[in-house]
Amino acid sequence: MYRFLLAPRWLAVSALALLAVPFCVFMGSWQLSRFDMRVAQHRTAKHDSVKIAAEAPVPLASVLPNVRAQVPGADSGRQISATGSYDAGHQLLVPDRTLDGRNGFYVLTPLRVGGGAALPVVRGWLPGDASAAERSRSIPAAPAGQVTVTGALQNPESTDTSGVSASGALPSGQLGIISAASLVNVLPYPVYGGWITAAHPSAPLKAVPPAAPPNSGLDLKAFQNLGYTGQWFVFAAFVVFMWFRLIRREAEARADAALGLLPEEDDGVPEGPGPGPGGVDAGPDAERTEGSAAHVA
Incomplete structure (x- = not known):
């Protein structure tokens, strides 16, 4: 019943599906690894910021030696x-x-x-x-x-x-x-x-908590990676679904053909009276002509 899968056309379709599914799974896994990496970086940055905040104060000059110096990322x-x-x-x-x-x-x-x-x-x-x-x-x-x-x-x-x-x-x-x-x-x-x-303001002033360092949180790119992960896995499932669907439709069509259940094709013959002698259509005018000839006879 499924011997048609050995035909060159179906071998090409199957080979394409077998290549597409691993590729989609690989891309989805790669996007998931990117998301995991960003989550790990966020956790590391959060841990480092807590550790840095707990350390003893250092002089201003050791971090910002002059007014042109920028705040080092590790010292935020x-x-x-x-x-x-x-x-x-x-x-x-x-x-x-x-x-x-x-x-x-x-x-x-x-x-x-x-x-x-x-x-x-x-x-x-x-x-x-x-x-x-x-x-x-x-x-x-x-x-x-x-x-x-x-x-x-x-x-x-x-x-x-x-x-x-x-x-x-x-x-x-x-x-x-x-x-x-x-x-x-x-x-x-x-x-x-x-x-x-x-750190220690005088009352009634309240201390302002330090902000998180730039680019230390889960940004939009992390959630984009997660979204792309789902898309690639959906693509892989869709390829498998379409492959089985095409095989089923082909098998059903061949089974119907074997049972003679396929609709007959139109042979293109127009409806109405057929052609008369000599291939001329026998329309109403032809009938009247024949009747007149018989009366004369």
């Missing part, structure tokens, strides 16, 4: 100690920042360190509206004199940073994005590329 979240004096005259508020599900703002005060440069320090978070708090003068003053601040080193923010709102112009004394690129326009001295969030 590391505890940094910096000594200098707060510049309360250039204090800034960062509005629309949430903490524990409540809306509020950051209090950012530049810390002037050696060489005249400033390290942006988020001294803490307060609930409510930044503009209203500034008008009511309810923001705690920064400590005077020389201080040593300890906090988690953070990467510069961008418009893609979670929680950042870059919509519209802000009132004077407020800042939308914490980065050297935005601070250089409002501060009269050089600014470090990174910033820190103070």
